[in-house]
Amino acid sequence: MSKPKTLIVIAGPTAIGKTALSIEVAQHYQTEIISADSRQFFKEMNIGTAKPNAQELAAAPHHFINSHSINQEVSVGNFEKEAIQKIEELYQKHDVLVMVGGSGLYVNAVLYGFDEIPKADESIRNKLNQQFIEEGIETLQQQLLELDPTYYKEVDIRNPQRVIRALEVCMCSGKPYSSFRKTENKARNFEVTLIGLDVEREKLYERINQRVDLMMEEGLLEEVKSLQEHQHLNALKTVGYTELFKYLNNECSLPEAVEKIKQNTRNFAKRQLTWFRKNEELIWFEPDFTTIIAFLDQKR
Numbered sequence: 002m003s004k005p006k007t008l009i010v011i012a013g014p015t016a017i018g019k020t021a022l023s024i025e026v027a028q029h030y031q032t033e034i035i036s037a038d039s040r041q042f043f044k045e046m047n048i049g050t051a052k053p054n055a056q057e058l059a060a061a062p063h064h065f066i067n068s069h070s071i072n073q074e075v076s077v078g079n080f081e082k083e084a085i086q087k088i089e090e091l092y093q094k095h096d097v098l099v100m101v102g103g104s105g106l107y108v109n110a111v112l113y114g115f116d117e118i119p120k121a122d123e124s125i126r127n128k129l130n131q132q133f134i135e136e137g138i139e140t141l142q143q144q145l146l147e148l149d150p151t152y153y154k155e156v157d158i159r160n161p162q163r164v165i166r167a168l169e170v171c172m173c174s175g176k177p178y179s180s181f182r183k184t185e186n187k188a189r190n191f192e193v194t195l196i197g198l199d200v201e202r203e204k205l206y207e208r209i210n211q212r213v214d215l216m217m218e219e220g221l222l223e224e225v226k227s228l229q230e231h232q233h234l235n236a237l238k239t240v241g242y243t244e245l246f247k248y249l250n251n252e253c254s255l256p257e258a259v260e261k262i263k264q265n266t267r268n269f270a271k272r273q274l275t276w277f278r279k280n281e282e283l284i285w286f287e288p289d290f291t292t293i294i295a296f297l298d299q300k301r
Contacts, residue, residue, distance in 0.1 A: 013198030014270035018288035023101035027061035037102030049241035081110035105276035114187030121169035149177035197283035
């Protein structure tokens with residue numbers, strides 16, 4: 002009897018070493034990588050998203066990197082459909098695939114499914130975006146607390162994209178956003194091995210700070226400058242970009258913006274870990290290839 006198809010998932014916080022490890026694992030099994038990093042879909046965003054470089058992309062076939070433009074909306078539901086289709090296609094020639102990413106919602110959509118959520122009215126979204134620009138996120142947070150206290154407790158309320166998305170659904174449908182989330186997991190025709198990466202907090206924060214400095218050296222400011230006219234787009238309302246837009250809009254100094262990127266990235270990493278720790282199926286490792294491969298080979 003042939004072995005079932007397996008999806009090895011490598012998850013964890015930003016700057017932990019997921020990219021390097023996923024390439025080594027893919028090479029070991031002579032297979033391909035599905036990226037579940039919602040920021041790396043966009044071809045215009047390279048340095049600030051810590052996208053694999055040309056050499057890394059050549060080391061193993063990658064999917065869902067540079068797959069979309071910042072002008073395109075990539076919903077979790079769309080990603081689930083496209084990723085499952087790609088996975089089924091790749092299983093025609095591979096028994097094992099690797100999925101890597103720090104975007105918990107996108108990882109979960111592939112593993113367990115994602116319910117169809119009503120499409121929002123464009124005018125409501127525009128109104129909420131305008132409200133965010135004029136009044137800041139606090140007013141939107143308060144509205145979400147009133148309309149959907151359940152989701153308010155779970156969502157990263159400092160992420161304007163998530164808060165606005167939930168509010169627009171509440172306002173369009175007249176129902177809480179949380180009421181649309183699924184109660185049952187979808188059946189998948191592959192087995193899953195979940196690897197979580199973590200290191201001591203101090204070490205992780207040090208890596209984050211070093212990575213931000215390296216991004217600045219590699220030209221992050223120039224990349225953000227080239228995208229300045231698109232700063233209203235959802236794709237660009239993210240760490241590493243919003244802080245430098247503030248600098249370019251004369252709202253803070255460059256050292257302040259860089260320090261804020263480091264701080265916001267550390268906070269983001271903390272939230273990623275909190276999200277992934279809720280999943281009891283994850284087996285946690287330090288990012289050490291030898292140990293992880295020994296574990297994976299044993300499972301095979």
